[in-house]
Amino acid sequence: MDSALASDHGAYGAHPDGGVYLRRTVRTAAKILIVGHFAVGKTTFVGSLSEIRPLRTEETMTQAGALVDDLAGIEGKTTTTVAMDFGRLTLSDSLVLYLFGAPGQQRFTRLWQDMTQGALGALVLADTRRLEQSFDVMGLLEEHGLPYAVAVNHFDGAPSHPEEEIREALDLLPETPLVTCDARDRISSTRALISLVEYLQTRTAAQEHV
Numbered sequence: 001m002d003s004a005l006a007s008d009h010g011a012y013g014a015h016p017d018g019g020v021y022l023r024r025t026v027r028t029a030a031k032i033l034i035v036g037h038f039a040v041g042k043t044t045f046v047g048s049l050s051e052i053r054p055l056r057t058e059e060t061m062t063q064a065g066a067l068v069d070d071l072a073g074i075e076g077k078t079t080t081t082v083a084m085d086f087g088r089l090t091l092s093d094s095l096v097l098y099l100f101g102a103p104g105q106q107r108f109t110r111l112w113q114d115m116t117q118g119a120l121g122a123l124v125l126a127d128t129r130r131l132e133q134s135f136d137v138m139g140l141l142e143e144h145g146l147p148y149a150v151a152v153n154h155f156d157g158a159p160s161h162p163e164e165e166i167r168e169a170l171d172l173l174p175e176t177p178l179v180t181c182d183a184r185d186r187i188s189s190t191r192a193l194i195s196l197v198e199y200l201q202t203r204t205a206a207q208e209h210v
């Protein structure tokens with residue numbers, strides 16, 4: 001053992017199994033889900049934000065998949081997420097987010113059992129051209145008791161509605177944050193995630209005062 005390590009152990013009184021390293025990195029890691037229907041921009045969002053090369057599990061859509069996935073209006077898309085996207089974003093000195101992008105199609109319901117384990121909350125991406133397609137994913141989050149914020153991912157040519165109309169169409173609770181973003185833009189996507197994290201922090205603080 002070198003002298004620096006030896007003195008660290010002395011200073012922190014830590015077991016020489018590495019616990020000392022955890023104490024010195026005062027970081028909270030939070031697991032956050034990025035969810036939404038087919039082609040809403042999940043892979044793009046995680047890719048824009050991740051500081052590590054995002055792990056993607058995509059495969060070329062098969063004919064069989066094409067029959068199931070609704071391709072109306074998005075004919076150019078030839079791949080779809082079959083499992084999940086994974087990325088990491090350091091939001092501040094004390095907070096690291098692990099991002100799990102996951103499909104909302106009903107046939108992936110089982111994946112949700114695993115994916116929601118340990119997750120703090122979710123960002124639901126929505127598209128104003130197909131708002132009703134967000135209900136499945138919001139329903140799944142509610143079933144799993146996971147708090148969420150909604151980010152409307154703005155696509156070119158998609159109608160923009162007043163916030164109140166979108167809230168009403170999605171039947172959002174008054175406290176559920178609703179923001180807009182461009183999943184291709186890192187700053188815009190980071191802002192959307194910050195709204196979710198702030199919401200989660202407010203909820204935690206409120207629960208601690210009950």
Ligand SMILES: Nc1nc2c(ncn2[C@@H]2O[C@H](COP(=O)(O)OP(=O)(O)O)[C@@H](O)[C@H]2O)c(=O)[nH]1
Pocket residue numbers: 036037038039040041042043044045077080081153154155156181182183184
């Ligand atoms: N115009 C526009 N296109 C986007 C945006 N986000 C994603 N896209 C495109 O929409 C398509 C579907 O996005 P993708 O991230 O693969 O969706 P996913 O199925 O939810 O992972 C891709 O061709 C993206 O380049 C956006 O904010 N604006």
Ligand SMILES: [Mg+2]
Pocket residue numbers: 042043044058080081
């Ligand atoms: Mg994807």
